[in-house]
Amino acid sequence: MNKVEKKRIKEQETIEKMIHIYCIKNHHTKELCSECKELVNYAKARSQRCPFMAEKTFCAHCKVHCYRPEMREKIRQVMRFSGPRMIIYAPKTALWHMLCTIKERILK
Structure with missing residues (x-):
């Protein structure tokens, strides 16, 4: 597995964790609800097809936003909610x- 594929998998795992935290806390389920499963699958599909994976760190830093507007809004909600909680649930x-975000800001 090359460096870009490892990065892609790590990004997919991160977004899945964030969606999982969001779903459990907001939809009060132990497993992902159907809406959140759809969002995970959508995010993974976008990541899998991303032609900029070698250059970018995260989708937020990308020049091209490939998410549909409604999915982009959903992922924003997830990130706003789960981002601060990641330090507790997935330190x-x-x-x-x-570290990746800081590195991205320094290099640009």
Whole structure:
């Protein structure tokens, strides 16, 4: 597995964790509800087809936004809610995300 594929998998795992936190806390389920499963599948499909994976860190830093407007709004809600909670529920992932974001800002 090459570096870009590892990065893609890590990004997909991160967004899935964020959606999972959001769903459990807002939809009061133990497993993902159908709406959140759809969002996970959509996000993974977008990530899988991303031609900029080698250059970008996260979708928020991308020049091209490939999410449909309604899905983009859903993912924004998830990130606003889950982002601050990641440090509690997935501290390693949160730290990795913060370091990548800082690195992105420094290099640009």
